[in-house]
Amino acid sequence: MEAFSRRWTALAVAVGVLLIGMPAQAKTEIHFWHAMTGQLGTSLEAQAKQFNESQGEYEVKPLRKGNYAQTLTAAIAAYRQKNPPHIVQVFEVGTQTMLMSGAVYPVYDLMKHYEIPVKWNDFIKPVVGYYTKDGKLYSMPYNSSTPIFYYNKDAFKKAGLAPDKPPKTWKDVEAYAKKILAAGAAKCGFSTGWPSWTMVENMHATHDQPFASKNNGFGGVEGVELLVNRAFGQKHIGQLAAWQKDNVYSYGGRGGAADPKFVNGDCAMYVQSSALIGGFTRGVKFDWGTGELPHWGAPYRKATSIIGGATLWVLKGKPEAEYRGVARFLEFLAKPEQQMWWHVNTGYLAISNTAVRNLEQGYHFVRNPKQYTAFAQLTGLPPTPPAAMAGKKAAPAKAERVATANSSGLRLGNFVQIRDVIESEMENIFAGKKSAKQGLDDAVAKSNALLKDFAATYKQ
Amino acid sequence: MRRTVFANRWLPYLLVLPQVLVTVVFFFWPAAKSFYLSVFKSPPFGGRDIFVGLDNFTALLTTSDYYDSVVSSFVFAGGVTGLSVVGGLVVAALANQKIRGLTLYRTALLWPYGIAPAIAGIIFLFIFHPAYGILPYFFSFVTAYEFNWLLRGWIAMALVITATAWTHLGYNIAFFLAGLQAIPTSVVEAASVDGAGPVRRFTAIVLPLISPVTFYLVVVNMVFAFFGSFGVIHAVTLGGPGHATEIMVYKLWKDGFIGLDLGSSAAQSVILMAVVIGLTVLQFRFAEKKVTY
Numbered sequence: 001m002e003a004f005s006r007r008w009t010a011l012a013v014a015v016g017v018l019l020i021g022m023p024a025q026a027k028t029e030i031h032f033w034h035a036m037t038g039q040l041g042t043s044l045e046a047q048a049k050q051f052n053e054s055q056g057e058y059e060v061k062p063l064r065k066g067n068y069a070q071t072l073t074a075a076i077a078a079y080r081q082k083n084p085p086h087i088v089q090v091f092e093v094g095t096q097t098m099l100m101s102g103a104v105y106p107v108y109d110l111m112k113h114y115e116i117p118v119k120w121n122d123f124i125k126p127v128v129g130y131y132t133k134d135g136k137l138y139s140m141p142y143n144s145s146t147p148i149f150y151y152n153k154d155a156f157k158k159a160g161l162a163p164d165k166p167p168k169t170w171k172d173v174e175a176y177a178k179k180i181l182a183a184g185a186a187k188c189g190f191s192t193g194w195p196s197w198t199m200v201e202n203m204h205a206t207h208d209q210p211f212a213s214k215n216n217g218f219g220g221v222e223g224v225e226l227l228v229n230r231a232f233g234q235k236h237i238g239q240l241a242a243w244q245k246d247n248v249y250s251y252g253g254r255g256g257a258a259d260p261k262f263v264n265g266d267c268a269m270y271v272q273s274s275a276l277i278g279g280f281t282r283g284v285k286f287d288w289g290t291g292e293l294p295h296w297g298a299p300y301r302k303a304t305s306i307i308g309g310a311t312l313w314v315l316k317g318k319p320e321a322e323y324r325g326v327a328r329f330l331e332f333l334a335k336p337e338q339q340m341w342w343h344v345n346t347g348y349l350a351i352s353n354t355a356v357r358n359l360e361q362g363y364h365f366v367r368n369p370k371q372y373t374a375f376a377q378l379t380g381l382p383p384t385p386p387a388a389m390a391g392k393k394a395a396p397a398k399a400e401r402v403a404t405a406n407s408s409g410l411r412l413g414n415f416v417q418i419r420d421v422i423e424s425e426m427e428n429i430f431a432g433k434k435s436a437k438q439g440l441d442d443a444v445a446k447s448n449a450l451l452k453d454f455a456a457t458y459k460q
Numbered sequence: 461m462r463r464t465v466f467a468n469r470w471l472p473y474l475l476v477l478p479q480v481l482v483t484v485v486f487f488f489w490p491a492a493k494s495f496y497l498s499v500f501k502s503p504p505f506g507g508r509d510i511f512v513g514l515d516n517f518t519a520l521l522t523t524s525d526y527y528d529s530v531v532s533s534f535v536f537a538g539g540v541t542g543l544s545v546v547g548g549l550v551v552a553a554l555a556n557q558k559i560r561g562l563t564l565y566r567t568a569l570l571w572p573y574g575i576a577p578a579i580a581g582i583i584f585l586f587i588f589h590p591a592y593g594i595l596p597y598f599f600s601f602v603t604a605y606e607f608n609w610l611l612r613g614w615i616a617m618a619l620v621i622t623a624t625a626w627t628h629l630g631y632n633i634a635f636f637l638a639g640l641q642a643i644p645t646s647v648v649e650a651a652s653v654d655g656a657g658p659v660r661r662f663t664a665i666v667l668p669l670i671s672p673v674t675f676y677l678v679v680v681n682m683v684f685a686f687f688g689s690f691g692v693i694h695a696v697t698l699g700g701p702g703h704a705t706e707i708m709v710y711k712l713w714k715d716g717f718i719g720l721d722l723g724s725s726a727a728q729s730v731i732l733m734a735v736v737i738g739l740t741v742l743q744f745r746f747a748e749k750k751v752t753y
Contacts, residue, residue, distance in 0.1 A: 069717065069718045070717075072720075073717050073720075076504050076505055076720070079505055079506075080505070080506045097504060097720065100503065101503065101504070101505040101507075102505065102507055103505040103507075251610060251611060252591060252610065253610045253700075254698065254700065257610070258591070260589075260591045260592045261591050264591070264592065266591060414719065414721070416718055416719055416720070417715070417718075417719040417721070420714070420718075420719075423700075424700065424701075424702045424703055425702075427610075427611060427700055427701040427702045428701075428702045430611055431611040431612060431613070431701060431702070433702070446523075446525070449519075449523075453501075453519075453721070456501065456510075457501050457502070457503050457510070458503060
């Protein structure tokens with residue numbers, strides 16, 4: 001009896017809450033499917049809440065659908081059942097699949113249709129370029145990052161290395177690693193996260209080497225082939241395999257599986273996404289710093305790195321009237337103050353130049369120099385924030401890196417599988433089962449089959 | 461045998477209808493859909509299905525990766541079945557003794573079966589991970605050999621086999637225990653009187669008498685290892701290193717749901733279905749002859 005009455009009370013309360021909570025006019029719901037967890041998910045929800053409170057017509061409802069792959073699969077299933085979310089967050093490797101899907105309402109067209117002015121020119125080039133086709137931005141850049149170099153300052157000190165001078169070249173990395181190993185400051189020199197992204201995709205970009213033919217796939221789907229088995233690829237991956245033998249390098253698995261190797265002090269240096277700065281700030285117990293990705297030097301040019309992360313795609317198939325709300329939400333996210341807030345709270349890059357300049361003038365980068373490394377590397381500027389050198393009115397520094405076609409991004413079909421193929425072959429090479437040449441040749445052959453398959457699927 | 465006669469000729473059909481419906485909706489319809497998808501190439505968002513005949517199959521059967529995956533599946537299924545059936549029998553035989561605290565042991569032995577495969581995978585990850593696992597840390601005092609399954613394929617395979625067999629051990633123990641307890645004590649005692657030792661009693665009396673249970677478990681474990689062993693691999697190795705632990709069911713999931721290649725994924729599920737049906741038929745044809753009911 002008591003349980004019975006309690007249930008009725010609960011129901012009454014629930015109805016009451018519903019009635020009070022209901023606004024005079026029902027808001028239009030905007031469904032936003034995403035893959036952010038932890039601090040990132042909280043920040044995303046806070047942003048949506050802020051938007052919802054800023055106006056009375058639309059209600060953005062964020063919903064986490066699992067990791068990136070699961071979110072995309074869920075959106076595809078929903079789209080095929082004719083009930084897609086308005087907005088879905090898709091990782092950068094899914095870009096070509098989205099572009100070719102015919103299921104997308106391009107962000108550029110959306111904003112134009114609702115006459116919402118957005119200064120696309122104000123956005124950082126390497127980020128916007130990745131998602132632009134025929135001069136139109138197709139998806140809204142949201143969480144972008146780029147790989148950078150992390151190092152353990154305590155281990156550097158123990159090995160007699162200057163703690164404020166991260167290695168600039170791969171030769172330095174080798175020499176430093178050997179000193180660190182000799183001093184017993186760590187068990188391995190360096191490790192890597194996201195092996196294909198950091199060691200193959202970005203190494204080709206920063207050395208101005210093509211990753212795939214047809215302008216890294218930007219020139220069309222038909223006939224694209226991977227080029228990672230050329231001299232540069234063989235040199236770099238072959239060197240990693242050689243270093244693997246004497247612990248200068250220690251392979252730690254895919255994705256973020258190697259993070260513990262750096263966090264627990266096993267490896268003194270680490271190449272991983274700039275988005276980990278936040279996590280490391282909370283979780284790493286020793287003194288650490290960041291630096292730019294090491295380079296092989298001449299004859300290779302020093303070029304900018306490429307991004308990773310995800311963007312927001314607007315899907316077709318919703319009632320016309322609701323898209324105005326989507327446009328309003330994207331406009332909100334594009335505002336410099338939102339960009340800054342997102343960057344400070346998550347560690348992902350602020351992607352408009354205005355936001356970066358504001359952060360710069362607010363001495364954010366002077367206080368958080370680690371956060372500047374990624375901006376410098378993506379835009380080609382020196383890794384030290386100008387304000388730190390000459391105060392607020394610092395002149396823009398001279399670029400140290402060139403931005404080339406090879407460093408503007410990758411646009412490949414079946415890219416998720418291609419990454420898997422590359423990483424499998426890297427594992428075979430590091431395990432000594434295949435030579436660098438053999439492994440990369442195999443990776444290219446398998447990837448080319450995947451690219452051909454993709455082209456056949458979309459053949460007109 | 462007595463035949464049941466129904467007054468209403470529709471009643472029997474009505475009674476079997478739910479079972480038939482469940483079978484059609486959950487078994488035949490998805491299987492038919494797999495067959496259908498396996499001869500098409502279709503973009504993930506749909507919109508068009510290009511009929512490609514057997515291209516999806518030939519594409520699979522002409523790549524070495526797929527054969528590697530088939531071989532890994534057999535190694536994996538053989539390893540899991542062998543380890544969990546033999547292990548289950550040994551433990552069940554021990555738990556069938558008259559010892560103190562017996563019920564406690566018996567209950568505890570069934571626990572691993574209650575653990576979800578993905579959780580079991582995570583537990584094994586924490587024990588064996590080269591970077592933060594406890595066992596490699598102790599091994600490092602004894603031997604310089606690195607048990608690094610992030611690069612050594614056979615160690616990775618041994619690890620996922622052990623983890624999967626462990627999750628399934630409780631199930632086998634339960635069945636073997638029931639089988640062992642169904643053996644009349646008089647038979648075993650008679651053998652003792654005739655002078656048979658414990659080993660001889662086990663091989664000559666117990667083993668043949670529980671052979672139906674063993675046969676059932678081998679078939680079920682085999683099917684489980686081929687189809688249902690997704691969680692452990694997903695949690696521990698993700699199919700790596702290289703493709704060392706990418707068994708057929710994992711590869712078809714990965715190609716379908718991560719790679720978004722539905723045609724190839726459907727073709728793989730058709731092949732997997734054929735392999736498992738074939739294996740089961742073979743087991744019934746040949747192994748069952750050695751079973752005494």
